[in-house]
Amino acid sequence: MSNTADQEAITSAATSGGGNSQASLRIYYSHPLFLHPSDVSGRNKLGLMDDSCKKEDFPEAMGNHWERVNAIVLSWIMSSVAKRLLEGNMYATNALDVWEELYERFNKIDGSRTFNIHKKVTTLTQGTTSVSSYFSKLKDLWEEFEALVPSPSCNCEKSKEFRLHLQKLKLFQFLMGLNDSYFQARSQILLMTPMSSVNQAYSMVISDES
Numbered sequence: 001m002s003n004t005a006d007q008e009a010i011t012s013a014a015t016s017g018g019g020n021s022q023a024s025l026r027i028y029y030s031h032p033l034f035l036h037p038s039d040v041s042g043r044n045k046l047g048l049m050d051d052s053c054k055k056e057d058f059p060e061a062m063g064n065h066w067e068r069v070n071a072i073v074l075s076w077i078m079s080s081v082a083k084r085l086l087e088g089n090m091y092a093t094n095a096l097d098v099w100e101e102l103y104e105r106f107n108k109i110d111g112s113r114t115f116n117i118h119k120k121v122t123t124l125t126q127g128t129t130s131v132s133s134y135f136s137k138l139k140d141l142w143e144e145f146e147a148l149v150p151s152p153s154c155n156c157e158k159s160k161e162f163r164l165h166l167q168k169l170k171l172f173q174f175l176m177g178l179n180d181s182y183f184q185a186r187s188q189i190l191l192m193t194p195m196s197s198v199n200q201a202y203s204m205v206i207s208d209e210s
Contacts, residue, residue, distance in 0.1 A: 032045065113148065117148070120141050121173060170198045171189075174202065
């Protein structure tokens with residue numbers, strides 16, 4: 001164990017055996033239950049989602065600490081997934097249960113599923129909802145589609161051009177679904193050079209709505 005790891009160890013006191021004696025539990029940087037005040041990256045926490053870091057695998061005195069790590073991992077999952085995809089899991093208390101359900105629902109990728117999501121994207125319109133609500137629904141659909149069909153991640157010129165093309169398609173989809181009352185704002189956005197991003201266009205439409 002390195003000196004750095006020793007310095008980053010945390011020590012917690014826990015009562016063991018139901019008596020008054022205190023057990024000193026040292027949890028080091030590489031330990032699956034290690035938590036740092038600024039730990040937001042999910043470091044070494046995969047075990048809580050692949051069932052390799054079970055509560056019963058640790059001493060009873062570490063139970064509360066396991067629960068704390070579980071709650072934090074659960075919050076990471078909840079904040080990373082669109083709320084409409086978490087129906088039935090909003091009050092879940094176990095990160096593994098939520099992860100397994102999401103994995104079962106979304107692991108299989110087939111043509112009909114990607115087709116249905118793409119159809120929702122291309123046919124979604126603002127209707128009677130606000131611009132912000134319409135845009136939020138559209139972003140959720142984009143995120144779900146991109147999770148199934150990821151865009152190229154390399155830094156070559158062709159990939160950059162393709163990602164720009166996808167951004168342009170998103171802009172067109174957003175503008176097409178707006179109500180006709182935003183015709184003037186839509187025309188101004190399409191005349192901009194260089195063409196605005198979809199987020200910039202959203203800001204402009206929101207300003208027009210105000």
